Amino acid sequence: MKTSIVFFGTPDFAKESLSRLYDDPKVNIKGVVSGPDRQSGRGLRTKQSEVAAFAVERKISLSQPSDLESDDFIKVLKEWNAEIFVVVAFRKLPKNVWSIPKLGTFNIHASLLPAYRGAAPIQWAIANGETLTGVTSFFINDVIDSGDMILQLKVKIGTNEGISSLYDKLKIAGASLALDTIFAISSEKTTRIEQKMDGVDKKAPKIFTQFGHLELLNSLNEIHNRIRACDNFPGASIPMINGNSGRIKFFNSKIINNYKSLDYTINIKLIISDKEIIITQRNTALKIGSVQWPGKRQMDTFEFVKGFRERGVFEINGKKIA
Secondary structure (H helix, E strand, O other), X not given: OOEEEEEEEOOHHHHHHHHHHHHOOOEEEEEEEOOOOEEEOOOOEEEOOHHHHHHXXXXXXXXXXXXXXXXXXXXXXXXXXXXXXXXEOOOOOOHHHHOOOOOOEEEEEOOOOOOOEOOOHHHHHHHOOOOEEEEEEEEOOOOOOOOOEEEEEEEEOOOOOOXXXXXXXXXXXXXXXXXXXXXXXHOOOOOOEOOOOOOOOOEOOOOOHHHHEHHHOOOHHHHHHHHHHOOOOOOEEEEOOOOOOOXXXXXXXXXXXXXXXXXXXXXXXEEEOOOOEEEEEOOEEEEEEEEEOOOOOEEEHHHHHHOOOOOEEEEOOOOOOO
């Protein structure tokens, strides 16, 4: 017997789960809810979300409300008459929405709750040097990311792994967890686990451009983790070396141990040579794999330094770049 659901989601992370549920013969998707179409690009073309485009292509009933509490939207949800609402990467739902289905509404969150509640759990897990993260399903309540947990899947974080790679692993894990959670709820095999916050101080607030400013950090490990956490947004960067406005972004850093440093103090240095860019602290270094000049494309570091005139050793912490 099929379990009927309504799916809520917007970006590519959510589309992975929707696709997995669509392909399963035991799931009946009554409808999909996604964000309104947006204008983007230089021509301000109207663009659908990844989830909305998937629903249209598969001819699944779609609603894109601007007001989640409107009478018309609530009426549509009730007419779909689904047993479960599934939420992946969507905005906060009001109680008169999440309380509709008889078997409840659950969300997929990209962390091992209760750690890393918030808007940017993947970025903060990498930035804090975690080696393990995962995805959690939980019943939605009035407080974001705080409802009773249902299931979890753990995912390892590699030493040099960036957010793009981890994002892809977590969206696949999230899709599997969404399916497992539907079956657990529909078969009444769930155990509700209360989130206990005692001793949990790991949070995941929304990130902004300053999150990637490397000169604000105090150790090589922090810089390495921040580069890994920022490779898609906002980009890890330092001020322009030659004193001009703008910032140089760094990507794909790798740790080099037992590096023969020119400076064995705690100072963090940037070394630009004819072949590479290295960030050092004592006898450890980071090799920068690729670079992006303001307004230019991202390029391999060796290609970058061939066209860059500056050479030498520069200070990073203390902001003495120029």
